[in-house]
Amino acid sequence: MLESVIPSSRRVIARRDVPFFRYPHVFAQHRAEVERALLGAAQAGAYILQADLRAFEDELAAFCGVRCAVGVGNATDGLELNLRVAGVGPGSEVLLPAHTFVATAEAVVAVGATPVFAEIGPDHLIDANDLEHRITPRTRAIMPAQLNGRTADMDTIGAIAQHHGLAVVEDSAQGLGSRFRGRMAGTFGIAGVFSFYPAKMLGALGDGGAVITDHDDTARALRELRDHGRDEHTGEVVRWGRNSRLDNLQAAVLRVKLRHVTEEIARRRELARRYGRNLSAVREVLLPPLPDVAPGDPHMDVFQNYEIEAERRDDLRAFLAEHGVGTLLQWGGKGVHQFPALGIRQRLPRTDAILSRSLMLPMNTSLTDDEVDYVTEQIGEFYAAG
Numbered sequence: 012m013l014e015s016v017i018p019s020s021r022r023v024i025a026r027r028d029v030p031f032f033r034y035p036h037v038f039a040q041h042r043a044e045v046e047r048a049l050l051g052a053a054q055a056g057a058y059i060l061q062a063d064l065r066a067f068e069d070e071l072a073a074f075c076g077v078r079c080a081v082g083v084g085n086a087t088d089g090l091e092l093n094l095r096v097a098g099v100g101p102g103s104e105v106l107l108p109a110h111t112f113v114a115t116a117e118a119v120v121a122v123g124a125t126p127v128f129a130e131i132g133p134d135h136l137i138d139a140n141d142l143e144h145r146i147t148p149r150t151r152a153i154m155p156a157q158l159n160g161r162t163a164d165m166d167t168i169g170a171i172a173q174h175h176g177l178a179v180v181e182d183s184a185q186g187l188g189s190r191f192r193g194r195m196a197g198t199f200g201i202a203g204v205f206s207f208y209p210a211k212m213l214g215a216l217g218d219g220g221a222v223i224t225d226h227d228d229t230a231r232a233l234r235e236l237r238d239h240g241r242d243e244h245t246g247e248v249v250r251w252g253r254n255s256r257l258d259n260l261q262a263a264v265l266r267v268k269l270r271h272v273t274e275e276i277a278r279r280r281e282l283a284r285r286y287g288r289n290l291s292a293v294r295e296v297l298l299p300p301l302p303d304v305a306p307g308d309p310h311m312d313v314f315q316n317y318e319i320e321a322e323r324r325d326d327l328r329a330f331l332a333e334h335g336v337g338t339l340l341q342w343g344g345k346g347v348h349q350f351p352a353l354g355i356r357q358r359l360p361r362t363d364a365i366l367s368r369s370l371m372l373p374m375n376t377s378l379t380d381d382e383v384d385y386v387t388e389q390i391g392e393f394y395a396a397g
């Protein structure tokens with residue numbers, strides 16, 4: 012029962028194993044449908060730029076409420092191609108958070124531009140109020156990372172971008188299905204990028220990504236760039252490009268997953284609700300907002316991850332590991348600016364403080380309610396022990 016989850020007195024809880032993520036689940040979850048899709052594509056010899064890819068692109072665009080989707084090899088490539096289409100290149104600066112996968116900044120560096128990091132706010136997303144004083148004559152774009160299945164304050168970011176003539180390039184690798192004022196992550200700027208890395212909400216059996224956009228010209232340019240600069244109808248090379256196509260077999264799998272994504276989101280929100288209720292009395296942890304938000308709150312979160320802040324974070328993590336619970340420090344616990352090899356000189360004390368307390372609890376649809384209860388019981392035990 013929910014009410015009895017946090018023990019008021021010490022008692023023995025039977026040990027369980029709750030891994031952070033179960034990779035076999037990515038295949039097992041909709042196995043019969045996935046097998047049929049894979050076999051169908053393989054038997055048809057449909058491997059590269061084939062019908063499943065086109066159908067998946069149309070279905071993804073419809074799901075997001077935009078005109079076009081373009082499948083690419085992975086989200087990192089999608090971000091880089093997107094920046095190129097947005098005209099970001101050598102000499103440009105791009106504003107982004109440091110609490111993101113290095114891929115966000117990597118894409119900026121790959122086009123010859125310079126990443127300029129802004130602080131994150133209490134919701135772990137780029138702080139829209141920390142952008143304007145970092146804008147210089149060289150700034151060309153703002154790249155919010157829609158982390159953990161939550162969308163940043165796109166009202167403020169959009170207004171700043173418009174005022175200063177900047178492009179918005181959304182890294183929505185973790186944001187698929189999340190909304191801000193009813194609009195899906197990925198639909199706010201010139202184009203948005205999703206990752207289909209297996210642990211993502213829409214997980215492929217390998218690498219994959221897509222860029223969504225409402226602009227036909229942008230979509231055409233992206234289709235050319237991902238396929239060696241070739242015009243998709245004539246095959247004529249019309250620009251320098253590269254090879255970064257979403258594999259047709261992965262697209263076949265992703266079509267199956269997309270058909271189930273609404274259930275996937277609903278279940279993640281249910282799990283988040285359970286975590287939130289179970290842990291509400293533990294004052295040493297700071298939780299993401301509950302899924303059921305107050306009227307007027309613009310966010311609809313989908314809980315790609317469940318990232319909490321915790322007192323004595325490292326001790327809690329070790330205690331949970333001892334008791335069979337897998338947790339993860341996102342990016343190994345370091346913001347992009349904290350990898351000395353990258354030579355970034357910026358100081359971001361607010362980001363550092365949040366990162367030093369952040370911890371991701373298991374959050375995926377292989378989790379049972381009992382497993383969530385076990386995880387939260389163990390957290391209660393840890394803090395009860397003092």
Ligand SMILES: Cc1ncc(COP(=O)(O)O)c(C=O)c1O
Pocket residue numbers: 085086087088111112114115156157158182184185205206207208218219220
């Ligand atoms: C925020 C963010 N950006 C970019 C990426 C890169 O995605 P991919 O592995 O598809 O290149 C990821 C993947 O983990 C991510 O979480």
